[in-house]
Amino acid sequence: QVQLVESGGGVVQAGGSLRLSCAAPGRTFSTYAMGWFRQAPGKEREFVAATSRSGSSTIYADSVKGRFTISRENAKNTVYLQMNSLKLEDTAVYYCAGQRLFTTATRPAAMYDSWGQGTQVTVSS
Numbered sequence: 027q028v029q030l031v032e033s034g035g036g037v038v039q040a041g042g043s044l045r046l047s048c049a050a051p052g053r054t055f056s057t058y059a060m061g062w063f064r065q066a067p068g069k070e071r072e073f074v075a076a077t078s079r080s081g082s083s084t085i086y087a088d089s090v091k092g093r094f095t096i097s098r099e100n101a102k103n104t105v106y107l108q109m110n111s112l113k114l115e116d117t118a119v120y121y122c123a124g125q126r127l128f129t130t131a132t133r134p135a136a137m138y139d140s141w142g143q144g145t146q147v148t149v150s151s
Contacts, residue, residue, distance in 0.1 A: 027140040028054055030122050035145030038112055042149075046107040048122030048142055055103040056080075058124035058140070059132055062096060062107045064147075066118040074120070075107060076131035085131045090116075112149045119144040 034046040048060070061076035075086045075096040084096050093112075098105040105122060123138035132138075 028052060028058060028124050030124060030140055030142035032120065032122050032142040032145040035120060035147045037148045037150060040112060040114055040149055040151055042112050043108070043110045044112065044147060046109070046120055046122075046145060046147070048105045048107075050103045050105075050124065052103065055124075056100040058126055059128060059130060060096075060098060060105040061123045061125070061132065061138060062105075062120060063123060063135060064116075064118035064120045065144075066115075069118075071121070071135060073133045073135065076133065077105065078130050080129075083131050085133065109147070112147075114149050114151060117147060117149045119146050 028050050032048045059079050062074040063071050064074050065071040077084045077096045081098045093110050095108040121144045122142045124140040125138040
């Protein structure tokens with residue numbers, strides 16, 4: 027497992043933007059495919075986006091496609107989630123996660139064995 031630390035959450039008005047970061051100290055970050063998940067109050071955790079180990083492949087939930095962009099910088103041991111055109115329904119705690127079972131971007135949360143502590147994103151009207 028790898029230690030993951032998210033940052034960048036906050037309060038933003040609808041239509042605004044935020045960029046989340048997830049840092050993974052150590053030398054093994056490039057061996058992990060990474061993902062972002064979120065959990066709103068009273069709801070189950072849901073997949074948001076994922077990227078392969080190299081960053082060449084990405085996948086998105088339909089609800090964020092065209093608005094969110096996942097990227098990574100292996101030299102900085104960091105994965106990002108750029109969130110644009112934010113909506114009220116994007117309000118949630120956002121988690122980054124890592125897995126080494128597959129080199130490709132992966133959706134199921136059960137595939138991930140390393141999780142960050144989460145960062146709150148609140149979109150206001």
